[in-house]
Amino acid sequence: MAQTQALAIGTSRDGARRRGGSIRTRRAVTAYAFLAPAMSILFVFVIWPIIDVFWQSLHNTTFLPPASAYSGLTNFRGLFDDPQFWTDLRTTAIYTVVTVPLTMAAALAAALGLRRNNLASRMLRTVYFLPALSSLAVMGLIWGYLLTPNIGVLDYWLHGLGISQPDWLGTTTWALPSVIAVGVWVSLGYDMVIFVAGRQGIPEEYYEAARIDGATGWQQFRHVTLPLLAPTTMFVLVTSVIGAFQAFDQIYVMTTGGPLYSTETLVIYMYRYAFENFEIGYGCAVAVVLFVIVLAFTAVEVRMFRRSQTRVY
Numbered sequence: 436m437a438q439t440q441a442l443a444i445g446t447s448r449d450g451a452r453r454r455g456g457s458i459r460t461r462r463a464v465t466a467y468a469f470l471a472p473a474m475s476i477l478f479v480f481v482i483w484p485i486i487d488v489f490w491q492s493l494h495n496t497t498f499l500p501p502a503s504a505y506s507g508l509t510n511f512r513g514l515f516d517d518p519q520f521w522t523d524l525r526t527t528a529i530y531t532v533v534t535v536p537l538t539m540a541a542a543l544a545a546a547l548g549l550r551r552n553n554l555a556s557r558m559l560r561t562v563y564f565l566p567a568l569s570s571l572a573v574m575g576l577i578w579g580y581l582l583t584p585n586i587g588v589l590d591y592w593l594h595g596l597g598i599s600q601p602d603w604l605g606t607t608t609w610a611l612p613s614v615i616a617v618g619v620w621v622s623l624g625y626d627m628v629i630f631v632a633g634r635q636g637i638p639e640e641y642y643e644a645a646r647i648d649g650a651t652g653w654q655q656f657r658h659v660t661l662p663l664l665a666p667t668t669m670f671v672l673v674t675s676v677i678g679a680f681q682a683f684d685q686i687y688v689m690t691t692g693g694p695l696y697s698t699e700t701l702v703i704y705m706y707r708y709a710f711e712n713f714e715i716g717y718g719c720a721v722a723v724v725l726f727v728i729v730l731a732f733t734a735v736e737v738r739m740f741r742r743s744q745t746r747v748y
Contacts, residue, residue, distance in 0.1 A: 488719045488726075496716035503716075510720035520721075522696065523704045526611065530700060531679035533615050538622045539671055545623070546630030547660070560631065564624035571621060575685030578617045579604065582689075604690050607697040614686045614698050621685060622678065626671050633667030634660070669740045673733055680729050701725050 495506040514520050545563055549556040566574060581587045582603040590600040603613040637660065645655045661668075683702040686692070692699030692707070699707075701721060709718025 485726075488722050491716050492719040492723045494716045496719070497713050506716065510717045511724070513717065514720050514724065519696065519699075520701075520704065523699050523701050526696075526698065527680060527682075527700045527702075529611065530615060530618065530682060531676060534618045534622070534679050534682075535672070535675045537615075538619045538626055538675060539668070541619065542623050542626030542671070543630050543664075543668075545627045546634055547656075549627075550631065550634050560628065563627050566621050566623070567625040567628075571684035572688050574621055575617065575688030578613075578685070579689045582613060605694055607695055610690055610694060610698045614689055617685055617689065618679070618682060622675065626675065629667060629671050630664070633664050637663045665740070669736070673736055676732055676736065677729055680725065680732075 491503075492510055493505060493507060494503045495509070496503040549559050549563075581589055584590050584600055584602050584605075587600075589603075593600045601609050603609045641659050641663070642655055645659055650658065681702055682700050683706065686698055686700060687703055687706070690698045692703045702725070705718045705721035705725070708714045708721065
């Protein structure tokens with residue numbers, strides 16, 4: 436009798452396990468079925484192009500016959516032997532190092548100045564954010580007209596003040612600072628909105644406690660706002676660095692990389708070889724190098740952020 440009961444209990448447990456496994460399998464299949472359309476789009480338009488770029492960078496791919504031939508690391512050797520690549524890398528680094536800190540500082544200042552949820556603050560936030568909603572190419576075209584000598588609005592204002600306007604986009608002295616200024620102006624609104632959201636997520640009790648302890652406005656900013664905004668700042672920093680390294684639209688429209696390649700970034704360099712010279716493999720090699728550089732910078736930033744958070748907590 437006891438053996439029969441034990442056998443029945445074991446059989447019921449096995450059945451329960453099988454039913455549980457069957458339920459988990461059905462749930463997994465259902466979940467994957469719902470994910471399949473999105474994963475297919477992600478694979479076709481993101482993952483596969485990345486894989487293909489790495490593959491094409493190892494080939495001498497052109498639009499002319501022979502269409503593609505394996506070349507190993509020839510494209511990368513030619514890339515590193517090209518002085519223009521290093522010049523454009525330096526230009527990209529200067530653009531990033533200047534644009535990112537200026538944009539983040541201005542965006543943080545604007546976010547703290549417009550943190551109140553009143554009508555004036557909301558209207559000013561909208562005004563600051565409008566450039567982020569517009570096409571970068573259109574913004575570059577508009578600023579190109581504004582900075583054009585003799586016909587630009589800026590020239591008209593400076594002439595009214597008795598100041599002669601330099602050729603902002605036509606000289607190697609002023610072209611890069613001009614596109615940097617436009618880059619800051621274009622990115623300011625987006626970063627400001629992110630900082631506003633981060634600041635609104637900080638409980639006001641912290642500031643009340645700081646004021647009770649006699650903390651000044653600067654001390655509140657240094658010891659309350661900055662530490663609690665660290666995750667937001669990290670997000671803005673990473674996205675800003677990636678965006679600066681990928682700067683193309685407004686610079687290409689404003690200067691096409693000139694004069695004398697003084698504003699040519701790595702993305703414009705890649706575009707020139709891939710879509711103007713039709714050297715697709717070489718352009719893909721530039722894209723791979725740019726990907727590695729951005730990935731390295733992002734990894735360093737995340738590592739530094741984690742270390743700083745460890746020291747704080």
